[in-house]
Amino acid sequence: MNGPVGTSAERVDGPARVSGGYRYLGDIRLPDVLHAKLVTLDCARARIRSIDASAARRVPGVVQVLTAADLPQPVPRFGPQFRDRPVLAVAETKYHGEPVAAVAAETLAAAEDAARLIRVEYEELPAVCTIAAALAQGAPLVQDPALRLGDPLANTNVLQEHRYAWGDTETAASDLIVAGTYTFPMVTHFAIERHGCIAARDGDGITIWSTIQHPFWLQRTIAELLSLPLAKVRVVAPDPGGGFGGKQHAKYEPLVAFMAMRAGRPVRLILTLEETFQAVRRTSAQVRVRTGFRADGAITFREVDADYLLGAYADIADRLVSKGSYVSCGPYRIPAARIVARSILSHTLPSTAFRGFGAPQPLWASESNMDEAARALGIDPVELRLRNLARRGEQFIPGDTPADGAWEQTVRKAAELVGWGTPVPAGRGRGIAVGIKPGPTTGLSYATVRLLADGSVVMSSGTSDMGQGARTVYVQIAAEELGVPMDRITLLMGDTAVVCYDQQTSASRSTVLMGNAITYACREVQAQLRTMAARHCQVDESAIEVARGVVRLPDRQIPIGEFVRLGLGRLGGEVIGIGESRKEHVPGHPLSGSPVFFEFNCTAVDAEVDAETGDILLVRHVTVSDVGKAINPMQVRGQDEGAAIQGLGHTLMEQYILDESGRISNLGALDYRIPTSMDLPLQLCSDVVENADGPGPYGAKGMSEGALLCVAPAVAAAVTDATGAVIRDLPLTAERVWRALSTPAADSSPTATATAAADEQRRCADGT
Amino acid sequence: MSRTHLIRLTVNRVPRQVEVTPRHMLLDLLRDDLGLTGTKACCLVGECGACTVSLDGRIVNSCLVLAVEADGAEVTTIEGLATDGHLTRLQQAFLDEGAVQCGYCTPGQVMAARDLLAHNPHPTTAEIREGLAGNLCRCSCYAQIIAAVSAAAAEEEK
Numbered sequence: 046m047n048g049p050v051g052t053s054a055e056r057v058d059g060p061a062r063v064s065g066g067y068r069y070l071g072d073i074r075l076p077d078v079l080h081a082k083l084v085t086l087d088c089a090r091a092r093i094r095s096i097d098a099s100a101a102r103r104v105p106g107v108v109q110v111l112t113a114a115d116l117p118q119p120v121p122r123f124g125p126q127f128r129d130r131p132v133l134a135v136a137e138t139k140y141h142g143e144p145v146a147a148v149a150a151e152t153l154a155a156a157e158d159a160a161r162l163i164r165v166e167y168e169e170l171p172a173v174c175t176i177a178a179a180l181a182q183g184a185p186l187v188q189d190p191a192l193r194l195g196d197p198l199a200n201t202n203v204l205q206e207h208r209y210a211w212g213d214t215e216t217a218a219s220d221l222i223v224a225g226t227y228t229f230p231m232v233t234h235f236a237i238e239r240h241g242c243i244a245a246r247d248g249d250g251i252t253i254w255s256t257i258q259h260p261f262w263l264q265r266t267i268a269e270l271l272s273l274p275l276a277k278v279r280v281v282a283p284d285p286g287g288g289f290g291g292k293q294h295a296k297y298e299p300l301v302a303f304m305a306m307r308a309g310r311p312v313r314l315i316l317t318l319e320e321t322f323q324a325v326r327r328t329s330a331q332v333r334v335r336t337g338f339r340a341d342g343a344i345t346f347r348e349v350d351a352d353y354l355l356g357a358y359a360d361i362a363d364r365l366v367s368k369g370s371y372v373s374c375g376p377y378r379i380p381a382a383r384i385v386a387r388s389i390l391s392h393t394l395p396s397t398a399f400r401g402f403g404a405p406q407p408l409w410a411s412e413s414n415m416d417e418a419a420r421a422l423g424i425d426p427v428e429l430r431l432r433n434l435a436r437r438g439e440q441f442i443p444g445d446t447p448a449d450g451a452w453e454q455t456v457r458k459a460a461e462l463v464g465w466g467t468p469v470p471a472g473r474g475r476g477i478a479v480g481i482k483p484g485p486t487t488g489l490s491y492a493t494v495r496l497l498a499d500g501s502v503v504m505s506s507g508t509s510d511m512g513q514g515a516r517t518v519y520v521q522i523a524a525e526e527l528g529v530p531m532d533r534i535t536l537l538m539g540d541t542a543v544v545c546y547d548q549q550t551s552a553s554r555s556t557v558l559m560g561n562a563i564t565y566a567c568r569e570v571q572a573q574l575r576t577m578a579a580r581h582c583q584v585d586e587s588a589i590e591v592a593r594g595v596v597r598l599p600d601r602q603i604p605i606g607e608f609v610r611l612g613l614g615r616l617g618g619e620v621i622g623i624g625e626s627r628k629e630h631v632p633g634h635p636l637s638g639s640p641v642f643f644e645f646n647c648t649a650v651d652a653e654v655d656a657e658t659g660d661i662l663l664v665r666h667v668t669v670s671d672v673g674k675a676i677n678p679m680q681v682r683g684q685d686e687g688a689a690i691q692g693l694g695h696t697l698m699e700q701y702i703l704d705e706s707g708r709i710s711n712l713g714a715l716d717y718r719i720p721t722s723m724d725l726p727l728q729l730c731s732d733v734v735e736n737a738d739g740p741g742p743y744g745a746k747g748m749s750e751g752a753l754l755c756v757a758p759a760v761a762a763a764v765t766d767a768t769g770a771v772i773r774d775l776p777l778t779a780e781r782v783w784r785a786l787s788t789p790a791a792d793s794s795p796t797a798t799a800t801a802a803a804d805e806q807r808r809c810a811d812g813t
Numbered sequence: 814m815s816r817t818h819l820i821r822l823t824v825n826r827v828p829r830q831v832e833v834t835p836r837h838m839l840l841d842l843l844r845d846d847l848g849l850t851g852t853k854a855c856c857l858v859g860e861c862g863a864c865t866v867s868l869d870g871r872i873v874n875s876c877l878v879l880a881v882e883a884d885g886a887e888v889t890t891i892e893g894l895a896t897d898g899h900l901t902r903l904q905q906a907f908l909d910e911g912a913v914q915c916g917y918c919t920p921g922q923v924m925a926a927r928d929l930l931a932h933n934p935h936p937t938t939a940e941i942r943e944g945l946a947g948n949l950c951r952c953s954c955y956a957q958i959i960a961a962v963s964a965a966a967a968e969e970e971k
């Protein structure tokens with residue numbers, strides 16, 4: 046390859062982003078726009094008795110106050126999996142922050158003033174905010190069973206139960222059984238760009254501008270809610286300022302769409318950071334893992350019981366429960382497995398997709414379990430993993446996509462980079478863990494590539510570039526295929542009226558699925574050029590090759606950019622290629638489709654624990670991902686290192702704190718800490734394995750979530766290595782570590798029976 | 814409606830006059846009144862650094878500064894750095910080092926880094942980490958941001 050693929054090409058649109066010129070959603074100014082403000086109650090759950098907006102309506106500049114009563118009845122509901130979320134709370138609020146009304150005014154200040162003047166009479170109701178509370182006998186039901194017709198679980202707070210099993214876990218003969226229960230906290234995405242949207246009537250339809258990751262999904266949602274044809278709903282989605290999964294699905298776009306249709310003027314809603322905290326979070330979980338081992342370390346069976354705590358509405362969270370728990374046995378060869386994962390509803394804010402999509406939770410448990418087992422067996426943790434790791438081509442989940450990488454290579458590289466096996470000073474320790482995540486299971490992406498008469502290119506793609514760098518990768522691919530310099534290519538994205546359909550931007554799919562669509566579109570352009578060349582040069586088509594930017598004739602080669610001018614002739618015009626990349630669903634498959642690839646990562650850390658304070662200092666953090674092929678090594682590195690640091694958030698410091706009534710007490714940046722430059726490990730070291738064995742262009746695999754998957758178990762293992770303390774709850778705050786150090790827990794020596802007993806106790810005592 | 818005040822200030826070397834209400838913040842003035850949307854808003858409580866601008870030669874969180882306080886001041890925003898479309902070394906270093914992912918924190922990071930380098934042209938890595946601790950990046954490209962600032966400092970030396 047001598048084109049830009051495989052080089053660290055500068056970010057497309059980079060100059061605009063470093064000089065303040067890039068227009069994000071909040072930078073769009075529409076004439077005549079109204080500003081919206083939500084009205085919420087300061088409690089988790091309440092029965093709404095009455096809403097008095099008379100004072101609010103009198104505030105100068107107020108144009109509209111919308112309550113559920115002003116919406117079509119019954120109030121429309123929406124949601125990517127279940128249509129369970131009402132546009133505004135109906136009769137009862139079900140989480141702290143659920144809006145009961147919204148105001149639109151000429152200025153934001155007027156909207157805020159009016160929102161404060163809305164008198165809501167309500168009665169606070171008991172809320173269930175933990176797994177234990179939601180499952181307790183006689184617990185209030187979060188969702189009305191009438192909304193769950195025909196669902197045998199409708200009279201419980203369990204939304205769904207997912208079961209996967211193979212082999213016989215009962216009869217597996219083991220020398221050692223290691224069990225434990227682990228908790229994973231509620232954390233939030235905290236994209237620096239807050240969520241927002243603008244809606245405006247547009248002729249006989251509507252246009253929505255949104256920070257959304259999935260513009261085409263939003264288009265469908267709005268079309269259904271407003272009973273409009275898809276063609277009358279235009280979604281404009283400027284590149285999000287960080288998404289991480291939180292911006293995948295509609296939140297307040299439906300509400301703002303109704304407001305704008307009613308007002309006949311554009312309506313704009315930008316959430317505050319506090320409101321964004323009340324709009325999206327990761328699904329918290331409690332995961333019990335029980336694994337049998339032979340004395341030589343071979344796993345004999347594994348049982349996983351994963352309870353995920355969803356919010357009041359499902360959003361896409363049940364899907365992440367099924368998909369994340371699907372790989373909860375890890376990338377190992379396990380003869381017998383039983384996985385039960387439950388999606389549990391609660392009176393908390395709806396959880397949604399977040400980098401890792403349900404996999405970090407069970408991996409925290411299962412990889413910590415591996416570490417405890419290694420200690421109990423007296424086998425080196427790296428060795429234990431290598432012994433059990435599925436080899437390339439092995440079907441580690443029976444009947445599904447086999448191991449698609451030389452995973453042991455990734456583990457060996459990480460171990461080497463962290464200095465595994467070399468001595469560490471007292472107070473320091475090392476930990477290692479592996480992470481796996483199923484890639485997309487279905488997909489449909491179209492791309493268009495238009496080679497213009499002067500050899501420049503206009504292409505389009507429905508992917509959202511929220512920082513992962515899709516724009517740059519696509520331009521690199523087209524530049525490589527067509528031999529056109531990157532700066533002569535324009536890539537259109539983020540407007541459903543302009544670009545062709547793309548299912549979604551998630552699951553690290555874009556380089557693979559959309560990347561393939563772009564490659565196919567380029568190949569179609571090449572095919573047309575070949576026909577053109579045959580005609581133009583009077584040569585048989587079979588004697589002509591068009592690839593990597595050149596038209597190869599029997600006697601000479603002409604760069605594509607030069608040839609197209611000749612080939613198009615006097616009228617000029619353009620050569621249009623359309624690429625379609627599809628991954629069909631598989632009937633009967635538990636995930637309704639086999640993963641296109643797996644994301645595989647190995648994280649190893651060297652950490653120092655301050656015995657006095659419980660502070661963890663990361664001396665070295667190593668992250669190695671199997672990426673198949675790095676189309677842009679600098680971006681790959683940025684994704685891996687960024688994911689690693691983001692993973693340190695839930696590992697070391699992040700968590701929502703709810704009071705007994707279910708109110709969030711640490712809303713916003715003052716009370717909720719995320720990693721800063723000061724939290725960077727002393728040495729952050731990322732590397733990749735590139736065997737060009739992925740299904741994407743040039744052998745690429747999806748990446749960018751992998752490096753977050755197993756940060757927590759690697760760090761916890763290092764803490765255990767340094768101090769002997771075993772901690773099974775995240776985050777590993779200084780206080781928690783200090784407590785573990787000062788009160789040697791009964792369960793810190795993981796022999797089979799002791800662990801199981803302590804574990805049962807914890808299970809009863811635990812909240813989340 | 815509250816009373817408005819007429820304030821005069823210089824923004825990116827251009828003199829401006831703006832009518833503002835007492836509760837108007839410098840951030841609103843820049844973004845809404847002057848249309849300089851390069852400066853970003855996030856937490857509005859001085860914790861994230863997205864709104865960082867330079868005010869009379871020192872950096873501030875513009876979400877915490879009342880617009881009236883900026884009367885008579887000289888303000889530089891991210892839009893004021895590049896000249897005739899030529900990026901500054903620091904801005905280019907951000908791109909060269911891969912320090913821009915979503916780019917939403919970038920204007921604030923660049924403004925803070927510019928100030929850091931103005932006061933300490935040869936910062937150590939530790940000094941850069943500390944100097945930028947008030948600027949959150951959720952894409953978490955801190956390592957790349959630090960590398961960019963070091964690279965810009967090194968190049969300045971040449």
Ligand code: FES
Nearest residue numbers: 855857859862876
């Ligand atoms: S918006 Fe000003 S510091 Fe966050």
Ligand code: FES
Nearest residue numbers: 915918950951952
């Ligand atoms: S680059 Fe996205 S927040 Fe910093």
